Amino acid sequence: MGPMRRRQLGAMVLGSLWAVWGGSRQAQTSGRGDWLAVELFSRWSADPLAELELMGPFVLNQQPFPTGTWKLQVRRQELLLTGPGQPRRYQGSLWLQGGALRSLAGEERRYRGWVQIRPKGLGRLHLVNWVKLEDYLLALVPSEMPADWPAAALQAQAILARTLAVPHLCPGPRREWPSAPIRPLQDSTAHQFYGGLAYETAATTAAVRATRGQILTHAGQPIEVLFHSTCGGHTSANQDIFAPPARPYLQGVICDGCRASPFYGPHSVRLSRRELEPAFGNGDLEIVQSDPWGRPLRIRVGSQLLTGQEFVLRLGQTLGWGILPSNRFTWERLQPKAGQQEVYLFTYRGAGHGVGLCQWGSRGLAEQGYTAPQILNHYFPGTQVITLS
Numbered sequence: 001m002g003p004m005r006r007r008q009l010g011a012m013v014l015g016s017l018w019a020v021w022g023g024s025r026q027a028q029t030s031g032r033g034d035w036l037a038v039e040l041f042s043r044w045s046a047d048p049l050a051e052l053e054l055m056g057p058f059v060l061n062q063q064p065f066p067t068g069t070w071k072l073q074v075r076r077q078e079l080l081l082t083g084p085g086q087p088r089r090y091q092g093s094l095w096l097q098g099g100a101l102r103s104l105a106g107e108e109r110r111y112r113g114w115v116q117i118r119p120k121g122l123g124r125l126h127l128v129n130w131v132k133l134e135d136y137l138l139a140l141v142p143s144e145m146p147a148d149w150p151a152a153a154l155q156a157q158a159i160l161a162r163t164l165a166v167p168h169l170c171p172g173p174r175r176e177w178p179s180a181p182i183r184p185l186q187d188s189t190a191h192q193f194y195g196g197l198a199y200e201t202a203a204t205t206a207a208v209r210a211t212r213g214q215i216l217t218h219a220g221q222p223i224e225v226l227f228h229s230t231c232g233g234h235t236s237a238n239q240d241i242f243a244p245p246a247r248p249y250l251q252g253v254i255c256d257g258c259r260a261s262p263f264y265g266p267h268s269v270r271l272s273r274r275e276l277e278p279a280f281g282n283g284d285l286e287i288v289q290s291d292p293w294g295r296p297l298r299i300r301v302g303s304q305l306l307t308g309q310e311f312v313l314r315l316g317q318t319l320g321w322g323i324l325p326s327n328r329f330t331w332e333r334l335q336p337k338a339g340q341q342e343v344y345l346f347t348y349r350g351a352g353h354g355v356g357l358c359q360w361g362s363r364g365l366a367e368q369g370y371t372a373p374q375i376l377n378h379y380f381p382g383t384q385v386i387t388l389s
Contacts, residue, residue: 033169033170033172034132034133034134034169035113035131035132035133035169035170035171035172035173036131036132036133036136036165036168036169036185037128037130037168037170037183037184037185038129038130038131038136038185038186038187038194039126039127039128039184039185039186039187040101040109040111040127040128040129041107041187042186042187042188042190049104049125049126049127050073050074050104050123050124050125051071051072051073051104051125052071052072052101052103052125052127053069053070053071053072053101053102053103054069054070054071054083054096054099054100054101055068055069055070055099055100055108056068056069056070056099057098057099058096058097058098058099058100059096059097059098060081060095060096060097061090061094061095062095065099066084068083068084070082070084071083072094072117072125073123073125074119074120074122074124077091077119078090078091078119079091079094079117079118079119079125092118093116093118094116094117094118095114095115095117095173096114096115096116096117097113097114097115101115101127108198109195109196109197109198110196110197110198111131111139111196111197112129112131112132112135112136112138112139112197113129113130113131113132113135113173114129114130114131114173115129115130116128116129116130116173128184130173130174133162133165133166133169134212136165136194137158137161137162137208138200138204139195139196139197139198139199140161140192140193140194141154141157141158141161141207141208142199142200142201142203142204143193143194144157144161144192144193144359145157145204145359147201147202147203147204148203149363149366150366150367151203151207151210151366152362152365152366152370152371152372152374152375153359153362153363153365153366153372153375154203154204154207155210155211155372156357156362156366156372156375156376157207157227157357157359157362158204158207158208158210158211158372159211159214159215159216159372159376159385160216160225160227160357160376161192162211162214162215163215163216163217163222163223163225164191164192165185165192166215167183168183168184168185211372212387213387213388213389214385214387214388215385215386216376216380216383216384216385217383217385218247218248218249218383218384223247223249223380223383224247225356226238226250226353226356226357227352227356227357227359228351228352228353228354228355228356228357228358228359229263229325229350229351229358229359229360230258230261230264230349230350230351230352230358230359230361231350231352231354231361232258232263232264232265232326232328232348232349232354233254233255233258233264233293233349233350234253234254234255234293234354235252235253235255235293235354235356235358235379236252236291236293236295236354236355237250237251237252237291237355238250238251238355238356240291240295240297241291241295241297241307241309241327241353241354241355242309242353242355248381248382249380249382250356250380251381252291252293253378253379253381255358255361255379256361257358257360257361257363257365257367257368258350258360258363258364259364260363260364261350261351261360263326263350263351263360264349264350265326265347265348265349265350266347266348266349267347267348267349268345268346268347268348269323269324269346269348270334270343270344270345270346271319271323271344271346272341272342272344273342273343273344274341275319276315276344278318278319279317279318279319280314281302281304282302283301283302283303283304284300284301284302285299285300285301285331285333285344286299286300286301287299287331288300288305293328293354294328294329294330295308295328295329295354296308296311296327296329296330299311308327309327309353311327312324312326312327324346325348325351326348326350326351326352326354327352327353327354328348328349328350328354329346329347329348329349330347331345331346331347332344332345332347333345356379356380357375357376357379357380358379361379362375362379365378372385373385
């Protein structure tokens with residue numbers, strides 16, 4: 001799935017809160033350093049990396065390898081490297097710099113910094129990219145937003161991406177595997193999609209450079225970062241869509257900027273009771289409660305009571321994320337013809353969870369002349385951009 005489709009199909013991105021710094025315009029990183037540990041190929045469940053191809057030239061455990069292709073596998077808790085020349089066996093972690101990685105799925109990736117590789121379980125590989133914060137953002141921002149969008153929108157995305165990553169900073173690469181107090185990020189929508197060097201572009205690199213060190217704060221601490229593709233006209237409060245506590249900067253705002261989004265809508269999709277059964281079982285659907293902007297908060301499915309977000313996630317996990325890409329929807333039950341299954345007609349607007357920054361809305365505001373701080377203050381009222389020293 002392409003990077004922007006991840007955002008457009010409404011995958012949730014949550015940030016964490018960091019320690020209180022006070023209200024200064026600049027904030028110290030309190031000795032945390034400027035390195036991140038990012039788990040690679042983590043968007044698949046159960047870590048399916050049974051083998052990996054390494055394409056040179058690269059440096060492995062300080063030994064240079066020339067142009068060529070090597071295969072890396074786990075054998076009896078050792079790492080076995082085969083290719084040109086004699087097979088090599090390694091114990092513990094391998095440290096890779098440069099070159100390219102290719103998984104069995106055919107993906108080819110290149111990364112800045114170091115890639116640490118170790119055995120995990122029976123015949124599986126576990127990878128962590130140790131990378132500087134600003135270098136990480138060079139690949140991350142274009143993975144989350146199209147590079148041809150206005151500079152102010154790209155800069156706003158860069159500031160949010162940095163804000164989300166800051167709580168995960170550490171002093172530098174560790175020979176031991178990342179553990180408390182180090183919290184690795186994932187290269188998936190569990191945190192932020194991160195595709196490596198191939199995703200870097202001149203426009204998004206300029207946006208990262210222009211906002212170097214800048215993060216978004218409220219009352220002196222980094223905000224909880226939430227963003228989505230398209231709100232459909234109004235964002236919603238975080239405690240309604242997810243869970244308390246309520247964040248004063250996440251209470252929903254009008255958004256006129258996302259009308260150009262292909263997901264703005266309204267759009268409709270028909271789903272029969274039989275199609276819904278794998279996700280919810282055989283039961284009638286009833287919206288029990290919605291927020292003022294049309295996002296269901298409580299849905300009864302037979303004897304089950306789900307939140308609107310749970311309903312969308314379960315439907316996506318079962319039938320595919322493109323079926324109902326937004327949690328802003330209604331439905332009507334269509335009268336079935338003789339001998340046919342009962343059908344629900346879903347009508348939806350937008351894409352994603354509808355909380356925080358609307359990416360298509362930020363594009364619209366940027367086209368109207370808003371700066372990155374103005375865009376962020378629109379979607380996160382009462383917040384302040386500060387610069388880390």
